[in-house]
Amino acid sequence: MGTTAIVGGGVIGLLTAYELQRRGIDVTVIDKSDFGAACSAGNAGWITPSLAGPVPAPGLVATSLKWMMDRHSPLYIRPSSLPTLAPWLFQFWRHCNAREYHAGLIATARLAEPIMDLYDSLDEHGVDFEMHSTGLLYAVLEPDYLRHIADDLQVMRQFGYSEPVEMSGAELRDFEPELTDVVKAGLWVPEERHVRPETLTAGLVKWLKREGVKLESGVKVTGIRSTGGQVRAIETLDGALEVDQLLIAAGAWSGELAAMAGLNLPMQAGKGYNITVQQPKLTLHHAIYFSEVRIACSPFNDALRISGTMELSGVNTTFDPRRVEAIRHGANRCLGDWSRGASETTWVGMRPLLPDGLPAMGRAPGIDNCFLATGHSMLGITLGPSAALMMAELMTTGKTSIDISAFDPGRFSRPAVSEKAA
Numbered sequence: 001m002g003t004t005a006i007v008g009g010g011v012i013g014l015l016t017a018y019e020l021q022r023r024g025i026d027v028t029v030i031d032k033s034d035f036g037a038a039c040s041a042g043n044a045g046w047i048t049p050s051l052a053g054p055v056p057a058p059g060l061v062a063t064s065l066k067w068m069m070d071r072h073s074p075l076y077i078r079p080s081s082l083p084t085l086a087p088w089l090f091q092f093w094r095h096c097n098a099r100e101y102h103a104g105l106i107a108t109a110r111l112a113e114p115i116m117d118l119y120d121s122l123d124e125h126g127v128d129f130e131m132h133s134t135g136l137l138y139a140v141l142e143p144d145y146l147r148h149i150a151d152d153l154q155v156m157r158q159f160g161y162s163e164p165v166e167m168s169g170a171e172l173r174d175f176e177p178e179l180t181d182v183v184k185a186g187l188w189v190p191e192e193r194h195v196r197p198e199t200l201t202a203g204l205v206k207w208l209k210r211e212g213v214k215l216e217s218g219v220k221v222t223g224i225r226s227t228g229g230q231v232r233a234i235e236t237l238d239g240a241l242e243v244d245q246l247l248i249a250a251g252a253w254s255g256e257l258a259a260m261a262g263l264n265l266p267m268q269a270g271k272g273y274n275i276t277v278q279q280p281k282l283t284l285h286h287a288i289y290f291s292e293v294r295i296a297c298s299p300f301n302d303a304l305r306i307s308g309t310m311e312l313s314g315v316n317t318t319f320d321p322r323r324v325e326a327i328r329h330g331a332n333r334c335l336g337d338w339s340r341g342a343s344e345t346t347w348v349g350m351r352p353l354l355p356d357g358l359p360a361m362g363r364a365p366g367i368d369n370c371f372l373a374t375g376h377s378m379l380g381i382t383l384g385p386s387a388a389l390m391m392a393e394l395m396t397t398g399k400t401s402i403d404i405s406a407f408d409p410g411r412f413s414r415p416a417v418s419e420k421a422a
């Protein structure tokens with residue numbers, strides 16, 4: 001008798017372990033590094049369904065070509081990576097159209113619908129973490145830009161969102177006094193929240209340990225053994241582990257893991273960076289999104305985190321200091337003296353990004369007992385608890401209470417060679 005193995009102890013793997021454990025399933029979570037140490041550590045921590053639109057958006061091809069020429073821009077494609085990235089970029093650009101964007105936004109917003117209740121429920125069930133319910137402030141440098149945001153917020157009305165509060169530059173500075181004069185208008189979406197992501201993963205690890213879930217850190221999965229359309233075991237550097245079910249939740253590395261199971265998952269890393277100031281002198285009262293420059297500000301209990309940029313340079317965590325400077329440049333324009341504090345750290349992490357910008361969630365094509373939950377891109381925190389709930393429902397009952405067919409991992413599939421031969 002094997003276990004249900006989850007490969008990847010980021011926010012997605014840990015939350016799914018939580019949901020499975022609550023259903024009485026024997027779970028083992030395996031991570032090649034420390035739990036919560038990869039992309040789930042240094043993100044902005046936002047729970048913001050109003051930002052649920054997929055990354056490939058109408059107009060992004062033209063904007064990204066323009067941004068490639070600007071060293072301070074939010075998007076960077078490393079020229080030396082272009083030859084390897086070209087087929088993926090071509091697929092990504094094909095998805096930059098209004099029809100797919102709208103369909104993706106609706107599917108993702110539907111998945112996010114129960115999210116605030118699920119976060120409250122984590123708290124009620126004894127997962128200890130830092131959460132702020134002060135909403136999200138969209139701040140723009142050109143008032144016309146609010147139109148883009150308002151369109152998506154209009155869609156969110158069908159998911160229970162109220163009319164956002166529109167503010168002029170002067171009203172914004174009353175609301176959030178540290179904004180500079182370059183900020184001309186804004187919208188406040190009171191429903192949104194943010195967490196300190198490191199506390200969320202730490203709280204989950206503590207809860208899972210307490211409940212007796214097996215947590216194996218520093219163990220790299222190197223192979224997946226399957227026969228007759230079933231995964232039988234996973235191979236690690238420490239030996240093999242027999243499994244009843246397998247969930248691949250390995251973030252930006254999920255493409256590698258999927259390939260071990262004979263699956264095609266065109267995963268890329270959308271690298272992002274942050275600057276975190278400990279005990280900052282500046283006080284912000286809300287999470288703020290500087291929309292044109294795509295910079296996210298997250299005020300935590302004892303820190304201020306400024307994050308942003310999307311770098312496409314392959315699946316690696318090579319740190320490019322110029323990207324941090326781009327964030328610093330954007331933040332200096334929009335915020336008062338934000339960088340003063342006790343100390344400062346910088347960080348790079350890889351958003352798991354598929355070419356259509358949607359997650360891959362569901363049963364692996366052709367392998368009954370293998371599942372994927374990955375590709376949550378900019379939304380792993382926003383969608384995590386709901387994604388985990390759907391995966392636990394699917395893995396225990398074969399059904400989900402929310403339609404996740406838009407995220408079917410089979411949309412990228414080519415049958416494995418051995419399956420074809422059979």
Ligand SMILES: Cc1cc2nc3c(=O)[nH]c(=O)nc-3n(C[C@H](O)[C@H](O)[C@H](O)COP(=O)(O)OP(=O)(O)OC[C@H]3O[C@@H](n4cnc5c(N)ncnc54)[C@H](O)[C@@H]3O)c2cc1C
Nearest residue numbers: 008010012032040043044045046221251272379380381382
């Ligand atoms: C700058 C930035 C800001 C962001 N802000 C937000 C935000 O505000 N809100 C939001 O919703 N999302 C945000 N995101 C996105 C969010 O961080 C990700 O979607 C999320 O963390 C992905 O979680 P994950 O569990 O899929 O992957 P990860 O956290 O990367 O975890 C994957 C794990 O798999 C393990 N692993 C990989 N390969 C193997 C192997 N072979 N064997 C064993 N283990 C393996 C890794 O060690 C890793 O721990 C942001 C991302 C960035 C970069």
